[in-house]
Amino acid sequence: MSITLTDARIVTPQGVHGGWLTIEDGRITHIGQGAAPGPGHGLGGRYVVPGFVDIHSHGGAGGSFPTGDPEQASRIAALHGLHGTTTLMASLVTATLDDLAGTTSALADLCEEGLLAGIHFEGPYISRARCGAHNPALLREPSAQELTGLLKAGRGHVKMLTIAAELPGALDTIREAVANNVIAALGHSDATYEQTIAGIEAGGSVATHLYNAMPPLHHRDPGPIAALLEDERVTVELINDGVHAHPAMVRLAYDVAGPGRTALITDAMAAAGAGDGVYGLGTMKVNVTDGVARLAEGGTIAGSTLTMDVAFRRAVREVGLSLSEAAEIASLTPARVLGLADRLGSVAVGKQADLVVLTDELEVAGVMRQGAWITEPR
Structure with a gap:
């Protein structure tokens, strides 16, 4: 044709x-x-x-990837497709090892069908102090051996692991991920500047939603943000919805990292494209009001209701990028993260x-x- x-x-x-x-x-x-x-x-x-490439999304259209339900996953992909996302990775949240393995196996089938570009484990190897909308009772210390078992359930389709570099066993687990062609993303972390550098040296190459779920920049204690922004090996994710990061901070990250190291993501949860209401994110209850998702208990931001077309539009209108620059960080850079830039x-x-x-x-x-x-x- x-x-x-x-x-x-x-x-x-x-x-x-x-x-x-x-x-x-x-x-x-x-x-x-x-x-x-x-x-x-x-x-x-x-x-x-170019079609948008979203490497961090939990759901949409009322559905959630962490359920492992194929019908929900298809609905999510269709919703984001209507908003221009032609390549989508399914992000999970902290759960028991058995639940993670079962969900991963179910989503791997959809990866093999071409519906999804891969699976992202956001948890359980993250910081209790910076766990955000993850269930703290289910967090675990990183284990390379455990990770190997989870990767088997994914049959080669697990593409990314978010991990807190400061946790015991984290550096060995990062090395195990990288050895298995899994991207190690540093985030949901209370790490110091030095601990973050150690995570990068072990193989960490992505910053999970930069600024969010990590200590803020401080002139005497730079923390993970400075380490992640300054290292040429790291691609930084940004949730450009005006809620997770002010446009000035998005612009700052872009100015430091440049288009080749900046990737727009949605971090979308079930309410994307579905309106306000009460939703689930893993085991956590989420209230969505005026398009902003927060945990019912505690009020922590719990993902977004963003779609990539809105993130792209905001990059041009609010951040001040050119169309070519916005296209690169919405499409080419995340495609490069997934190793797909030669094709899309x-x-x-x-x-x-x-x-x-x-x-x-x-x-x-x-x-x-x-x-x-x-x-x-x-």
């Missing part, structure tokens, strides 16, 4: 240009400037950006035709995944 998209403003890492692109068998085969050489699907001058993450010849069509107001007008429309622009 072949399709040519014409009269488009194509957003590439090099900039934005008016032109056209041709897709054959799910891949981009030609990109041109100006008028297309033949007829095609006219986009009326709307923007074309930018609008380029030879790459998978995962595309989002945006209006002048940066609202989603159409979404394509692997050359097929999820929603077709009119």
Whole structure:
């Protein structure tokens, strides 16, 4: 099957240009400037950006990945797909080892079907002092041996582990993760600057939602934020919803880390796309009011109701990034984290035709995944 998209403003890492692109068998085969050489699907001058890549999401559309329910997982992926996310990783929360193994096995089936890009363990190896919306009763000291067992349940589809570097056994567990091609993400941590550096040296390469669930920056005690921002080996996740981080702090992280080390995420929970109400996140009860999710007990922020199109739009309007810069941190950089940047993450010849069509107001007008429309622009 072949399709040519014409009269488009194509957003590439090099900039934005008016032109056209041709897709054959799910891949981009030609990109041109100006008028297309033949007829095609006219986009009326709307923007074309790469499909968004979300490496940290717990749910949406009323569903939650930690349940392990395939129907809920499909519903979540469909909801985020409508908002431009064409590559989605399922994030779990702290649970018993048996529950984690069972959920992981169920979600691995969906990874094999191509619905999900992988599985992310956010817990149980995190700090009690910075556990956020995780059940503190279920937290555990890191164990390389335990992790190996959990990875077997994932059949190669566990892609990321969030861990607090200061915990006993953490450094060995980080090394075990990396040895098994699992990304070690440092977060939900009360680590010092020095302990965070040790975690990076052991193989930590991602900062789980920078700023959140970690000590704040201080001029005499820089803590994990400074260590994570300054190290060229670390990609920092940012929840750009205006609740988790002020736009000035998002801009600060971007200015230090640059587009190649900054990745927008949603950290979405079940209420994304489903409205206010009472929801579950693992074993925890969450109240959502005015789009802000907080634990029913204690009021701690409990994930977000964000979708990637909103995060992208805020990056342009509130943070002040160009369209190309916003596309890189919403698509190419997270694709690079997953080792998929050779196949997706930018609008380029030879790459998978995962595309989002945006209006002048940066609202989603159409979404394509692997050359097929999820929603077709009119």
